[in-house]
Amino acid sequence: MLHGIRLVWRTYQQLLTKHPWKVQILTAGSTCGISDIISQQLIERRGLTDHSIKRTIKMTTVGLIYVGPILCKWYKYLDQLVVGKTKVAVFKKVLLDQFVLAPCFLAGFIVVTGFLGGLSLEKIYLKLEKNYTNALMSNYTVGSCSDCCPGVEYLPLLDGK
Numbered sequence: 001m002l003h004g005i006r007l008v009w010r011t012y013q014q015l016l017t018k019h020p021w022k023v024q025i026l027t028a029g030s031t032c033g034i035s036d037i038i039s040q041q042l043i044e045r046r047g048l049t050d051h052s053i054k055r056t057i058k059m060t061t062v063g064l065i066y067v068g069p070i071l072c073k074w075y076k077y078l079d080q081l082v083v084g085k086t087k088v089a090v091f092k093k094v095l096l097d098q099f100v101l102a103p104c105f106l107a108g109f110i111v112v113t114g115f116l117g118g119l120s121l122e123k124i125y126l127k128l129e130k131n132y133t134n135a136l137m138s139n140y141t142v143g144s145c146s147d148c149c150p151g152v153e154y155l156p157l158l159d160g161k
Contacts, residue, residue, distance in 0.1 A: 020072075024068055025069060026068070027068070028064065030060070030063070032063025032067055033056055033060030040056070058113065058116050066112045067109075070105060081096070102136065103136060106136055107132060110124070110131060110132065111124055
């Protein structure tokens with residue numbers, strides 16, 4: 001079993017080296033989709049019969065067209081802007097990530113999910129007005145969970161409520 005996991009990981013690393021853009025975007029899409037499945041099954045306890053496949057597809061799409069491309073470019077830029085792997089460099093990257101990217105990223109996330117949910121521009125604006133501040137504060141209290149599970153703290157926003 002361990003050998004199989006190592007083989008999968010080695011193959012993933014080779015593909016990541018050969019096709020970084022594609023692999024990172026596909027990874028973000030699948031991570032967002034899996035995060036939604038986990039949210040619906042373990043947190044919301046919907047069960048298989050009440051699982052919203054539409055929401056999972058929407059979340060996967062958000063990962064593919066929004067989360068993946070933006071985070072791929074952002075982290076590449078961040079590595080150029082703040083060089084090094086010291087504690088100070090990592091701290092600077094986290095500060096920039098949380099206070100420069102997160103506010104813009106969240107607004108875009110709400111707009112993209114609203115658009116994919118078929119909301120009008122007026123309803124998307126109302127959703128931004130209603131949810132933005134609480135979602136941003138939630139992002140700051142959840143911390144860097146969004147780095148390992150992109151968008152997981154925004155999942156309730158996908159239901160259009």
